[in-house]
Amino acid sequence: MARPEPWQLIAENYPVSVVMQTRFQDIDPNRHLNNVAFAALFENARVRLNRNLRPWADRPRNERSMIAAVTINYLREGQYPDDVEISSGVSRIGRSSYVITQAMFQNGQCIATCDSTIVCRTDGQGKPLRQEVIEELEKMRTNGKP
Template identity: 45%
Template sequence: MRDDRRRRDPAAYATSLTLDTRFGDMDVNGHLNNVAFARLFEETRVRFLRFGSGAPAGKKSPSSVVVGHVAIDYLAEGNYPAPVTVTLAIGRIGSSSFTVAMAAFQDGACIALCDSVLVHRDPETGPAPIPPALRERLEALRLRG
């Protein structure tokens, strides 16, 4: 993720969300801490899945996916009180899982990257193939470039 040049370009992403930072997000050095980065990425991912392009068609409810893996690369220090813009695109689509690729930007600089692997599931049987309607929505949100 760190070596893919597209990941540091906001234009490569399908959507974005600007979030405020909080005083409690700072570490002892006055920079955004690792929990703050995780929160910013989580908030963006959840809003996308529940209310955005990744939400089930025709209703605004939780998608039937679970988080299988999250990886964050910290690239630069983030600062309070400046807002952070988190961009989001789909990096990979498999048979039953997909990767949400995100980047955090502050004052024009890419300060962190995040990949979240989400697994589609059937409530009764567990992991299940991604349905065609969801796959179509995900394809439209692929990382560009």
């Protein structure tokens, strides 16, 4: 497993940040946040980022965006009931896909990172991203290098 880049561990390198509560049901037998809780928290923050992309609201009915891959790096144990802050941004924009990069912070430390590859499909086939979508994705760029 590749380690996260140093820039990914700094909250200020992401354009969007949201604080989320952890739940009692998120803990494992060791009383730490379980891996499914990490995935769900990252998913909620990723959805919020996507909702900020205005062109998606009026996209053609035959256009879909789908998750192609998700990679989570667990760096430290998460604790209940402490809140987490999830910072998100777009780290890569390809011809028909883009990558949302995220970092989860708790009590001032990065406890996990997540990269999600999103692909655009039109009529069931991979198609290039529309120019207006690319322009909105550019506004959500991280300050890191990929």
